[in-house]
Amino acid sequence: MKDSQEYLAKKAFFDKVLTIYGRNAVMEALEDDSITIHKLHLSKSNQPNEQLQRMTSLAESRCIEIRYHDKASLSRISKNAKQDQGVALDIVLEHFGDEENFLQTHQSYRVIALDGVTNPQNLGMIIRSCAAGNIDAILLPTKGAAQISPLVIKASVGTLFKMPIIKTSNLAKTLQNFQTNGAKVYTLSSYAKENYKSMQYTDRTIFVLGNESEGVSEAVENLSDESIIIPMQRGVESLNVAVTASLLAFL
């Protein structure tokens, strides 16, 4: 019993850990006091230089554990041997959570679920707009979609560290879980009758946005409670997915 509790606590912790890599990205994170950092990983093969020295002294002054690895081990940590430049950093994303915890702590909410958004630039912009707008969490599938990476962090202009993100290995199942909790799932369609602006949304609302070219997957589409439309001029058929997310975040 104690073992499984320990396991779950550990899992909950590591669900919030993101490993970033590359000297500039790591440096920026170390310099930002608002980011919680777990560990700094350095390759023993690194040639000493000014930037590396500044990294270690920043880590020391922030009481961050520093670990030294051989090159191959560091690559296993960064998962990107080509671009890690011998440096990786475990960041704790305090705002990352799981769905059960979110549902227990929120009576009403607006959530954006991403069903297969693959472009990191778009994901970063979506996070930025959701953080600035009126969205309580982003549902992010762990498969078939862009994952949190240094590129996404950059495109989010640091807002990734402020935005609650809930990862899910099965978006359809998670949406059903939210529906059981009383949420309504809204999808966008150019055939829908209800204007996204005039719709009366429920207290527990989930907007699902689909892939950049394919749209929402069938399994998710089948769960939709209501379809809404963003009317467009000049025969334009669609908007960039990050723009769509922004219009919904600033409703």
Next chain:
Amino acid sequence: MKDSQEYLAKKAFFDKVLTIYGRNAVMEALEDDSITIHKLHLSKSNQPNEQLQRMTSLAESRCIEIRYHDKASLSRISKNAKQDQGVALDIVLEHFGDEENFLQTHQSYRVIALDGVTNPQNLGMIIRSCAAGNIDAILLPTKGAAQISPLVIKASVGTLFKMPIIKTSNLAKTLQNFQTNGAKVYTLSSYAKENYKSMQYTDRTIFVLGNESEGVSEAVENLSDESIIIPMQRGVESLNVAVTASLLAFL
């Protein structure tokens, strides 16, 4: 007198001509009947292949003039020797216009003016959202800003060919010209009191959006009639410029 009229007619025509290059970009434009094409330029050094053959037969069936040049001349036409792949195409942007003509033909309007937006990806997204939304024209400076390029056309997902764009060599002067016509110039500021959603906009409205990092230039800021704010959560300081344009286009 006749000469100057001819000159002005020629200038008005060439203001609307955009030269694109690269085999795929040219091919896509040739296949799109909604795009007006002036001339197809090919390098004499091109090795015959299926795609080039399809280009020339498409051009012939659309009665588009084909010109053959030596490699150096073609590069002068494409202005991009590295990426033209021996192919360039003069497109006529029917929706491009000049400010005088726009003012004469519009009693009320909403215009977005871009003051130094340098990222082609952002410019393309802005064009797409303005085309889909309620914006009558985009004011685009010819200096210190991203220009229409194949990258912009791609990011606009073809909406560039539908969106009225007015080029200006002096944005401040053009804004003053619009103000003389009765327009009000609105700029965004995080210190403004008026929420962008609750503001009562005039019939002739211009929103000015600034550079991605520097914001609006001083000369333009001084012309602002009113400041508006997009309120943001979680201490987020700014949105992507294309997102801001989209929120204004879908007001």
